[in-house]
Amino acid sequence: MTSPGAPQDDPIVEICGLKIDVLEGAFSWYIRSMDAVVSRDLDRRMAHLEIAKGKGKITTLLLVDDYPGIRPSQIAEVLMRDRPATGRIIDRMVASGVIRREAASDDLRAQALFITERGHALSQEVREIIRQQETEFFDFIEPEDREQFMRMLKRAYLKMRAKWD
Amino acid sequence: MTSPGAPQDDPIVEICGLKIDVLEGAFSWYIRSMDAVVSRDLDRRMAHLEIAKGKGKITTLLLVDDYPGIRPSQIAEVLMRDRPATGRIIDRMVASGVIRREAASDDLRAQALFITERGHALSQEVREIIRQQETEFFDFIEPEDREQFMRMLKRAYLKMRAKWD
DNA sequence: TTAGATAGTTGTGAAAAGCAATCAATGCAC
């Protein structure tokens, strides 16, 4: 980042005296490692909430909050999980009373999910925590670079998702 | 990416008719989602190998291959896992005969890990698969942008790791 | 020599993640 032509800011990745650069200078390794760090940080920030731990629950909560009547299969699509996994996430969230299940009016097989009052309050807290993480945790990205970084992330995400489908 | 000043390539992330942009335009969400896609792709590519599945084993194998005599605690440091988790990964790899455990000569508490012949052959295969994934899976990154993308990933990784330690 | 730090193991528990099988409702072909 910073200025794209700067050749001097090529970092050497070394941990514990081990040059892991030599080992696997692979995109995948960095993405996977960053995921671990980000997820842990987010888990800690959410530790006091009933929704803590696990990648699926947060997205599910916010999706139901934004799209009343959304179906489990749509959530599964966004989460890139199979329906059993998604169903179990929903089970737990219904049990803890943050979302509510109804039979879809137009398709008796399907369900329509709705946020509860408690769930909506929770989602507000979650959004605030995410905002905080954005500013605090990613403060190493210069404000003027954020937009570009985000654009790049989105593009990469879309391209990669396309490969998966 | 491409040219950094291009404002028109701002993608709208929409899945299943759901604009997830509005929902959570958060770095963490994209990183976590990309991790899922990359990991799955890698799992599939490695499916025929005994080391398939799980993020820790591949890194462990390559580390032991590159650093004969490396200790479990060092691997734990790189993996950002606790020692029990790392120990169990090593257990399984020793059991399947790809690495070998010895008592460290200078410290009787510690272990020294070495690659076996089979393990080295395996690591060669793994490296080839990673190389393939680099070129095939990340083909959406223009060759001239790769270096910059990688530099950015490394910087982000290092900064984020620093926050964790 | 005793205290505390370090290296690793074992036990436990919660959760993630994928697969196969099942069931009910839907929609299409004929």
Add this chain to the structure above:
DNA sequence: GTGCATTGATTGCTTTTCACAACTATCTAA
């Protein structure tokens, strides 16, 4: 309409992850 493939969701099962707590053995430094 009847039959059949498809879709939406659930249940059961297995494997793996991942963190915490408790423990033993060894090393180091006061």
